[in-house]
Amino acid sequence: MKFTDQATRSVFVGLLKIAMRKHFVLSVIALSIVAPFASVPPLLAQGAAQNIPKSAAANLPFDPHDLSGDWIGENTAENSRWANKTPEPPLTEWGKQNLLYKSITHDALSGTLRDPNKPPNDKGSVSGGDRNFYATDPNGVPANDPAGMYPGKNCEPLAAPAMFDIPFLTLLTIFETKEQIYLLNNFQREWRIFWLNREHPKDIDPTFEGDSVGHWEGNTLVVDTIGFNGRTAISGEVGHAKSDAFHLIERFTRVDHDDLMIDMTYADPKAWGDKVWTGFHKHYKYVPIEKVHDMTYKSDYFTEWICSPQDNKAFDQRVTDLATKH
Amino acid sequence: MRNFKLRTRVAGSIFALATVLLSAPHPSGFAQSQPASPYIDKTGPRPAGTANLPFDPHDFTGDWYGDRVSRNSRWANKTPEPPLTDWAKEHLLYKSISHDALAGTLRDPKNPPNESLDDSARAYYATDLYGVIANDPFGMYPGKDCEPHAAPAMYDVPYLGVLTFFMSPERIVQLNNHQREWRIFWLNQNHPKEMDPTFEGDSVAHWEGNTLVVDTIGYNGRSMITGVVGHSMSDAFRLVERYTRVDHDNMVIDMTYYDPKAWGDKAWTGFHRYYRLVPIQQVHDLNYKSDSFTEWICSPEDNLKFDQKLIERYKKQ
Numbered sequence: 185m186k187f188t189d190q191a192t193r194s195v196f197v198g199l200l201k202i203a204m205r206k207h208f209v210l211s212v213i214a215l216s217i218v219a220p221f222a223s224v225p226p227l228l229a230q231g232a233a234q235n236i237p238k239s240a241a242a243n244l245p246f247d248p249h250d251l252s253g254d255w256i257g258e259n260t261a262e263n264s265r266w267a268n269k270t271p272e273p274p275l276t277e278w279g280k281q282n283l284l285y286k287s288i289t290h291d292a293l294s295g296t297l298r299d300p301n302k303p304p305n306d307k308g309s310v311s312g313g314d315r316n317f318y319a320t321d322p323n324g325v326p327a328n329d330p331a332g333m334y335p336g337k338n339c340e341p342l343a344a345p346a347m348f349d350i351p352f353l354t355l356l357t358i359f360e361t362k363e364q365i366y367l368l369n370n371f372q373r374e375w376r377i378f379w380l381n382r383e384h385p386k387d388i389d390p391t392f393e394g395d396s397v398g399h400w401e402g403n404t405l406v407v408d409t410i411g412f413n414g415r416t417a418i419s420g421e422v423g424h425a426k427s428d429a430f431h432l433i434e435r436f437t438r439v440d441h442d443d444l445m446i447d448m449t450y451a452d453p454k455a456w457g458d459k460v461w462t463g464f465h466k467h468y469k470y471v472p473i474e475k476v477h478d479m480t481y482k483s484d485y486f487t488e489w490i491c492s493p494q495d496n497k498a499f500d501q502r503v504t505d506l507a508t509k510h
Numbered sequence: 511m512r513n514f515k516l517r518t519r520v521a522g523s524i525f526a527l528a529t530v531l532l533s534a535p536h537p538s539g540f541a542q543s544q545p546a547s548p549y550i551d552k553t554g555p556r557p558a559g560t561a562n563l564p565f566d567p568h569d570f571t572g573d574w575y576g577d578r579v580s581r582n583s584r585w586a587n588k589t590p591e592p593p594l595t596d597w598a599k600e601h602l603l604y605k606s607i608s609h610d611a612l613a614g615t616l617r618d619p620k621n622p623p624n625e626s627l628d629d630s631a632r633a634y635y636a637t638d639l640y641g642v643i644a645n646d647p648f649g650m651y652p653g654k655d656c657e658p659h660a661a662p663a664m665y666d667v668p669y670l671g672v673l674t675f676f677m678s679p680e681r682i683v684q685l686n687n688h689q690r691e692w693r694i695f696w697l698n699q700n701h702p703k704e705m706d707p708t709f710e711g712d713s714v715a716h717w718e719g720n721t722l723v724v725d726t727i728g729y730n731g732r733s734m735i736t737g738v739v740g741h742s743m744s745d746a747f748r749l750v751e752r753y754t755r756v757d758h759d760n761m762v763i764d765m766t767y768y769d770p771k772a773w774g775d776k777a778w779t780g781f782h783r784y785y786r787l788v789p790i791q792q793v794h795d796l797n798y799k800s801d802s803f804t805e806w807i808c809s810p811e812d813n814l815k816f817d818q819k820l821i822e823r824y825k826k827q
Contacts, residue, residue, distance in 0.1 A: 339656060339810050359676040359683070361571075363790045366676070368683075373692060374807075375685065385798045391805040473680045481702040488708040490691075493656050493810045 241470070242442040248403035251358045251365070251436060254476045255444050255468035257351025262467055265349050265421050266293060270463030273456035275323055275424070283424040283455060285325055287332035290420040292321035298328075325423030330507045335417040336372050339491040341392040343416040344409065344432055345448055347374060348466050354489050355476070356468060365398060365405070372491045378407050390428050392416060405436040418450065427454035444468040560789075565758040567720035570675040570682070573793045574761055574785035576668020582784055584666050584738045585612060585625035589780030592773035594640060594741070602741040602772060604642055606649035609737040611638035617645075642740030647824050652734045653689050656808035658709040660733040661726065661749055662765055664691060665783045671806045672788060682715060682722070689808045695724050707745055709733060722753040735767065744771035761785045 257263045272293070275283070295318040297304060302316040318327050326332065335346035342349075347369045354370040365378040378398035388395050388411035395411035414428035431451040438444050448464035471479075479486040576582045591612070594602070614635040616623060621633040635644050643649065652663035659666075664686045671687030682695040695715040705712050705728040712728035731745035748768040755761045765781035788796075796803040 341807050341809065357683070361790070363794070366674075366685075368685075368692065373690070375690065375692070379794060382794070387798070389804070392807050392809070393805060473678070477680065477696060477699065481705065487706070488710060490658050490709050492658065492709070 241472075242440045244441040246438065246441040248438050249400060249405075250360065251405065251438055251444065252360045253358060254471040254473065255356045255358065256354070256471055257348075257466055257468050259352040260467070262465065263351050265290070265419060267465065268293070268463045270461065272322065272422070272461055273459030275455055276457055279424065279427070279452075279455040280323065283427060284323055285333040285417075285423055285425065287326040287329035288321070288417075288420065288423050289330055289332040289334040290327065291315070292318040292325070292327040292423055293419075293421045294318060295321040295324075295327065295423075321421075321423035323423055327423070330504060333417060334420045336491065339372075339493045339496050341374055341416060342369070342372050343374070343392050343394070343412065344376065344434070345450065345464065346417050346419050347371065348446065348448075348464075349420050351466050351468060355471065355486060370486075371489050373489055376409075378405075384408075384410055390414065394430075394432070401435075403437060407434040407436065408432075409434070424455070426450075427452055429454045442470045444470070560787075561757045561759040563758040565755065567755045568717060568722075569677065570722070570753065570755060570761065571677050573672040573674050573788045573790070575672050575788050576665075576783055576785050578669040579784070581782065582668050583625065584609070584736055586782070587612070587780045589778065591639065591739070591778055592776030594772055595774055598741065598744065598769075598772040599640065602744060603640055604650040604740055604742065606643035606646035607638070607737065607740050608647060608649040608651040608654075609644065611635040611642070611644040611740055612738045614638040614641075614644065614740075638740035640740055644740070647821055650734065651737045653808060656689075656810045656813050658691055658733065659686070659689055660691070660709045660711070660729065661693065661751070662767065662781065663734045663736050664688065665763070665765075665781075666737050668783050668785065672793065672803060673785060687803075688806045690806055693726075695722075701725075701727055707731065711747075711749070718752075720754060724751040724753065725749075726751070741772070744769050746771045759787045761787070 261267060294304070298317045298319040304316055304318065320326055335349060336342045350371065357368040357370065359366040359368070363380055365380065366375055367378065368375045374393065376393050376396055378396045380398050382397045384395050384397055390411055390413035392413055392415065394409040394413075396407050396409040398405050398407040400406070409432040410430075412426055412428055412430045412432075414426055414430065416426060418424070418426050418430070429452055431453075433449045433451070435447040436444065437447075444467075446466040446468070448466075450461040450464070476486060580586060610632065612635075613623075614637045617634045617636040623635065624632045637643055652666055653659045667688065674685040674687065676683045676685075680697055682697065684693045684695065686692065691710065693710050693713055695713045697715050699714050701712050701714055707728055707730035709730055709732065711726040713724050713726040715722055715724040717723070726749040727747075729743055729745055729747045731743055731747065733743060735741070735743050735747070746769055750766045750768070752764040753761060754764075761784075763783040763785070765783075767778040767781070793803060798804075
């Protein structure tokens with residue numbers, strides 16, 4: 185498959201139009217499939233987050249233990265899926281045998297460059313104009329394959345941490361009570377429940393979202409998640425699934441009124457033995473409620489991001505047809 | 511099957527199960543082959559005396575569960591559907607539905623309809639009022655193939671998962687744990703003049719005394735009204751819900767359906783759901799003990815496998 189700039193742009197714009205008009209949640213996933221091949225798409229590069237004014241509200245008083253409200257990640261290099269420069273720990277033999285995908289749709293985090301004479305360009309934007317893509321990941325899994333695996337494919341759940349892959353697509357909404365914190369991911373409409381100051385149960389039935397418990401360490405909420413069912417991708421840029429031993433540790437810190445940082449560490453004894461994978465960060469900006477209301481009716485980023493398998497199938501077919509024509 | 515459901519937590523399994531239970535030639539035999547009804551109330555004993563505790567009628571925050579009682583049945587409404595317009599007959603009717611219809615032609619005209627919740631004892635309608643075939647395992651049902659339920663079909667089986675509410679001065683967020691859908695009720699706002707149709711529609715709400723009135727329009731017309739009605743809603747469907755917390759423990763939802771394309775200027779009334787508050791400690795404990803409180807995510811992959819398994823079983827009977 186080969187895209188010319190013009191062809192890629194037309195595919196991209198077509199997808200974007202459909203995304204905007206039809207509200208197909210999967211269209212944007214499909215969009216991100218094509219995106220690595222595309223030249224800079226001005227509309228997406230600007231992103232919804234940039235429509236949110238940089239207010240002086242960052243200096244307003246705030247309760248660091250109150251994360252409730254709506255948050256969106258800006259389309260910046262620090263929020264990119266390629267932002268983490270900490271290398272993945274080596275896969276165990278079991279991991280190589282049981283977790284590797286046949287291929288992934290997105291560019292891999294690192295591996296074999298498509299053009300070995302050019303350096304990788306991990307600028308971090310989802311727009312891929314000048315990027316020299318990795319043809320495979322470090323374990324030889326082909327990348328940039330439209331038919332490959334990606335988080336949420338066929339409307340299967342994203343789950344964390346893949347749900348943070350594209351933080352500028354739509355909102356995270358957080359509700360807090362004394363006993364629980366709910367994190368609603370508007371993209372593909374998933375939610376997670378963090379039980380506060382509890383232990384994980386002794387027997388956990390594995391689930392897509394896993395079992396999460398949280399506690400405060402100073403002004404940082406530490407969320408520990410285990411009990412995944414091992415059927416979801418870690419991220420669109422990693423060429424293998426998590427195992428059912430995957431263990432996610434997230435540290436949420438509201439650094440000022442407007443800014444929320446999430447630091448993540450991944451452990452997976454079946455995949456990486458006793459090594460952990462660190463260095464994952466996401467940066468979210470607070471969105472005032474009146475802005476959420478107004479943008480609900482003016483921006484696709486705030487609307488109904490439900491994954492309809494029927495729409496998804498039709499759209500994927502359309503994208504594949506377009507891709508094979510070029 | 512029970513083990514399968516417990517282990518894999520396939521959200522669609524209950525619908526598929528209901529499909530087979532209702533459509534099997536000898537449903538009682540099939541039902542007897544199951545260890546226990548999946549519909550039993552697993553919430554345990556109710557906390558005593560809490561209904562009389564003080565409460566704020568404008569606060570629905572928390573987790574609510576609909577008991578498996580007759581008044582919460584899909585067949586509980588006795589108000590007849592308004593006559594369908596010709597346009598609706600042409601555009602909205604399904605080929606068949608998986609569940610028993612609300613009313614229509616009885617499979618056995620000598621037996622009166624029995625609209626209890628005990629599926630094995632029911633006398634089924636072979637078709638709905640418009641001749642749409644009912645009890646067809648290949649027929650349409652809410653959430654089929656993991657498509658969204660949307661309201662009001664999301665209330666069809668209120669004892670499958672909890673409803674969770676979060677409230678702020680500007681909005682109420684309603685989480686339906688069964689198939690994990692959420693709705694947002696914007697408080698004291700008007701519907702936008704222009705709206706893109708969506709699965710869940712656009713909901714605005716206001717208080718009338720102690721009743722929260724939620725008005726929803728802007729549906730995309732691709733969802734069922736309920737599993738027991740043989741046609742879809744149109745994109746003109748309008749849902750009016752009235753939520754009243756009648757005491758500390760109990761909430762009632764009254765619903766009225768409008769659909770000018772389907773029913774002209776007539777409304778369909780008489781739909782009620784009864785929910786009770788589940789204390790947070792019980793929610794926590796039941797998270798690890800009851801399928802009704804766990805991760806009801808609809809995985810298309812699981813759903814397909816499970817539907818196939820049920821259909822194979824059905825064919826063997």
